[in-house]
Each structure stands twice: as structure tokens, then as C-alpha cells.
Amino acid sequence: MAVVTDKTYYRELGRRIAERRKALGITQVQLAEQLGIAQQTMAPYEGGTLRVAVALLPPLARSLDLSFEELVDSEDKPTLGRGKRGPAPKIKQQLEQIEALPKAKQRAIAQVLDSMLGQDGADGP
Structure with missing residues (x-):
């Protein structure tokens, strides 16, 4: 298994957040409003240039209709944002x-x- 650096992890987390948000048809502004943060904060989260606050992860997972594990676990990334059905x-x-x-x-x-x-x-x- 490859070693994942913090920088790589947060970039991948941001990518998963953006993919899932887009798959759900939610804008950055709408997601930021749901989370009670500014859109100017959401953009760097998705870009992986700003670490997502730990306290924000559970509500973020709920907003994206994911389990906490699906959101934070990089092993799940192939299935995220693919519109799972059934x-x-x-x-x-x-x-x-x-x-x-x-x-x-x-x-x-x-x-x-x-x-x-x-x-x-x-x-x-």
C-alpha cells in the first residue's frame, strides 16, 4: 500500500467532496450554506489547499449523503460520486x-x- 502524505490526502478528499457535490447537483454556495461556512472557505477545501476542520466532517458527510467512512476513507474513492443505486x-x-x-x-x-x-x-x- 502506498504511503499517503497529508497534502495528497487533503487533495484527494477535496476531489471526492467536489465530485460528490456535483453528482448531487449542489453548488459550492449551497453546500457552504448547509454547513454554515463561507463559499470562500468551501473552494479551498475542494481544492485541497485548506484542511477541512475535523468538526465539519460529520455534517459534510451528511450533506453529501455519505457515511463518515465513505467521506474520509480514501479506499472508498472509486465508488464515490457514481450515483450508487439499489x-x-x-x-x-x-x-x-x-x-x-x-x-x-x-x-x-x-x-x-x-x-x-x-x-x-x-x-x-
Whole structure:
């Protein structure tokens, strides 16, 4: 795996933000307004010349209809901004919601899924 420098990472992050924003048909001005920042700040974020504030990443991901991981993880970049359709994004959101539940509820959901998928719930193959 190649080593990614901060400069390269922020340039790639900015590119992913711009691609996704354009794919959603949102202008820089509209996205900046949603985030409560100036468009003059949004432009350098997308250009990778200004680091995105950490506190801004979760609302930015929500505004771009992405999970936090999709936004910040450079491994996901081939799929971003390609207009994903179908159940996969919905299932991903549901998994994130399930992860936030108490362990007892997670186990109950896992049992239902195991029965629906025809598995016995045993660990391993």
C-alpha cells in the first residue's frame, strides 16, 4: 500500500467532496450554506489547499449523503460520486443504525437475519 502524505490526502478528499457535490447537483454556495461556512472557505477545501476542520466532517458527510467512512476513507474513492443505486446504500445505513443499538438488540437482529438467510447462527463457515 502506498504511503499517503497529508497534502495528497487533503487533495484527494477535496476531489471526492467536489465530485460528490456535483453528482448531487449542489453548488459550492449551497453546500457552504448547509454547513454554515463561507463559499470562500468551501473552494479551498475542494481544492485541497485548506484542511477541512475535523468538526465539519460529520455534517459534510451528511450533506453529501455519505457515511463518515465513505467521506474520509480514501479506499472508498472509486465508488464515490457514481450515483450508487439499489439496496446497498440503504443496507449500509441500516448496519450503521444497528451498530448504535445495545448489544442485546444487535443479537436479536442477528438471529432474525440468520434465520432469514437460512443459517444456523454458528460462527465460522
